[in-house]
Amino acid sequence: MFPLLKANENKLECLLCPHYCKLASGKTGICRVRKNTGEKIELLTYGVLSGYSLDPVEKKPLYHFFPGYNILSAGSFGCNMKCDFCQNYNISQKVPGNMFSETTPEKIVKAAASAEKNIGIAFTYNEPVIWFEFMRDTATMAKKQGLYTVIVSNGFVNKEPLDEIIQFIDGFNIDLKAFNNNFYRKLTGADIEPVKNSLIQIAKSGKHLEITTLIIPGQNDDEREMALQSEWIASELGKDTPLHLSRYFPMYKRDDPPTTQESLNRLYAIASDKLDYVYMGNTSTVEGQNTICPNCGMTVTIRSGYHTRFLNLTKDGKCSGCDTPVYKMFTLSS
Ligand code: SF4
Numbered sequence: 001m002f003p004l005l006k007a008n009e010n011k012l013e014c015l016l017c018p019h020y021c022k023l024a025s026g027k028t029g030i031c032r033v034r035k036n037t038g039e040k041i042e043l044l045t046y047g048v049l050s051g052y053s054l055d056p057v058e059k060k061p062l063y064h065f066f067p068g069y070n071i072l073s074a075g076s077f078g079c080n081m082k083c084d085f086c087q088n089y090n091i092s093q094k095v096p097g098n099m100f101s102e103t104t105p106e107k108i109v110k111a112a113a114s115a116e117k118n119i120g121i122a123f124t125y126n127e128p129v130i131w132f133e134f135m136r137d138t139a140t141m142a143k144k145q146g147l148y149t150v151i152v153s154n155g156f157v158n159k160e161p162l163d164e165i166i167q168f169i170d171g172f173n174i175d176l177k178a179f180n181n182n183f184y185r186k187l188t189g190a191d192i193e194p195v196k197n198s199l200i201q202i203a204k205s206g207k208h209l210e211i212t213t214l215i216i217p218g219q220n221d222d223e224r225e226m227a228l229q230s231e232w233i234a235s236e237l238g239k240d241t242p243l244h245l246s247r248y249f250p251m252y253k254r255d256d257p258p259t260t261q262e263s264l265n266r267l268y269a270i271a272s273d274k275l276d277y278v279y280m281g282n283t284s285t286v287e288g289q290n291t292i293c294p295n296c297g298m299t300v301t302i303r304s305g306y307h308t309r310f311l312n313l314t315k316d317g318k319c320s321g322c323d324t325p326v327y328k329m330f331t332l333s334s
Contacts, residue, residue: 003015004016004041004132004161005040005041008022010024010025011023011024011036012036012040012041014029014034014041015158015160015161016034016129016130016132016157016158016161017031017080017129017130017156017157017158017161017194018156018157018158018190018191018194019031019080019190021034023035023036023041024036025037025038028044029041029080030080030082030189031078031079031080031127031130032077032078032095033045033076033077033078033095033130033131034130043130043131043132043133043134044095044099045076045077045078045099045130045131045134046101046133046134047101047102047103047104047134048076048077048099048100048101048102049074049075049076049102049103050075050076050077050091050125050126051073051074051075051091051124051125052072052073052074052075052103053072053073054070054071054072054073054115054116054118055070055071055073055122056069056070056071056306056308057069057070057071057119057122057150058303058306058308059073059306060073060122060124060150060152060173061173061210061212061244061246061279061281062150062171062173062208062210063210063242063244063277063279063291063301063303064208064210064242064277064291064326064327064328064329065119065148065150065170065171065208065210065329066119066148066329066330066331067291067301067308067310067327067330068308068310068332069117069118069119069331070115070116070117070118070119071118071119071120071121071122071148071150072108072111072112072115072118072120072121072122073121073122073123073124073125074103074108074121074122074123074124074125074138075091075123075124075125075126075128075131076091076125076126076131076134077091077092077094077095077096077099077126078092078095078126078127078130079092079093079126079127079130079154080127080129080130080154080156080190081127081154081156081188081189081190082188082189082190083177083187083188083189083252084187084252084253084254085187085214085216085219085248085251085252085253085254085256086251086252087214087248087249087251087252088125088126089251089252091125091126092126092127093252105134105137105138105141105142106141108121108138108142109121109138109141109142109145109147112142112145112147113145113147118147119147119148120142120147120148120149120150120170121138121139121142121147121148121149121150122149122150122151122152123135123138123139123149123150123151123152123169124150124151124152125152127153127154127156128151128152128153129151129153129154129156129157129161129165132161132165135151135165135168136164136165136168139168139169140168143168143170148170148171148329149168149169149170149171150169150170150171150172150173151165151169151171151172151173152173153172153173153174153175154174154175154177154188154190154195155174155175155176155194155195155198155199156190156194156195156198157194157198158194159197159201162198162201162202163201166201166202166205166207169207170207170208170329171207171208171209171210171329172202172207172208172209172210173209173210173211173212173244174195174198174199174202174209174210174211174212175195175211175212175213175214176195176196176199176211176212176213176229176233177195177213177214177220178192178213178219178220178225179192179220179225179226179228179229179232180192180220180225181193183219183220187219196232196236199211199236199237200236200237203236203237203238203241208328208329209237209241210241210242210243210244211233211237211241211242211243211244212243212244212246212281213229213243213244213245213246214246214247214248215245215246215247215248215259215263215264215267216248216254216256216259217248217256217257217258217259217260217263218256219256221259221263221267223266223267223270226267226270226271227270227273227274229271230243230270230271230273230274230275230278231274233274233275234274234275239274239275239276240275240276240277240294241275241277242275242277242278242279243271243275243277243278243279244278244279244280244281245264245267245268245271245278245279245280245281245288246280246281246282247259247261247264247280247281247282247283248282249282261283261285264280264283264288265280265287268280268287268288276294277291277294289302289303289304290302290303291303291326293312293319293321293322293324293326294324294326295319295322295324296319296321296322296324298312298319298320298321298322299311299312300312300313300319300326301313310332313326313327313332315332316330317329317330
């Protein structure tokens with residue numbers, strides 16, 4: 001287990017994410033949920049829920065991690081980024097003054113074990129990295145029960161804690177919010193380099209990885225940037241890493257117009273040139289939803305909303321036309 005803090009003069013330094021907040025007694029970090037309470041940095045949101053729901057795993061979004069199953073999803077409050085376009089700002093950028101612990105790892109694992117068509121537990125909605133202790137205790141217990149675990153994260157985490165997270169998490173959806181550091185600096189209050197390092201670390205670990213990019217008009221919809229992003233994913237993480245291009249809607253501090261379907265289509269075509277599996281999210285088009293075998297071009301999954309229908313697929317997730325392994329984390333759902 002890595003040390004979560006180190007003493008630094010009269011302060012405690014949090015080692016969880018690259019902000020390295022140095023907290024005087026009584027102060028909380030940038031994430032607003034980790035507080036120096038004297039001798040330790042306390043997690044204020046242990047057992048505190050902002051959302052709790054049995055969701056289709058496709059909703060995370062994860063399209064290649066036990067497709068067709070549900071996953072019990074839980075989240076809390078706070079975030080270590082300050083995205084001015086946050087689509088979940090009510091729970092990420094606002095932390096209630098009065099919070100109470102309403103659940104335990106035991107309760108969540110028990111509920112997950114008996115939930116319908118459920119593959120495991122997802123830590124999502126707000127940023128799960130800052131919920132570290134609760135996520136670790138719950139995920140470790142869940143894995144002992146044979147459940148799978150997922151994290152939906154911004155990837156802004158230090159190497160040592162991520163090494164530990166990789167031990168108890170099976171599937172990752174990481175935001176790559178743009179492929180330039182100006183965007184990260186200006187719109188998120190963070191840097192891109194630690195996120196890229198996290199992506200490489202997860203890919204090298206062999207754990208399941210998918211990526212999401214929310215496309216914001218005029219901010220990260222440059223076609224050359226998408227070409228560079230998809231080339232980087234292909235060369236550093238593997239061309240079979242699924243990429244979800246998600247449509248933006250005005251939210252929180254931004255009032256740019258929603259992403260147009262034409263723009264999404266163009267970026268989808270550019271990314272699809274380099275990557276095997278590119279999807280479009282937050283949109284009602286049929287294109288960009290299905291999974292096509294990258295080798296022979298056969299359609300192996302048709303998606304409509306969160307409904308998933310398999311065809312031309314073997315029991316172990318291979319294309320029945322050419323034997324290409326499309327899904328590595330797969331059990332045929334009824
Ligand atoms: S996890 Fe929170 S307290 Fe710790 S360094 Fe990051 S923002 Fe600061």
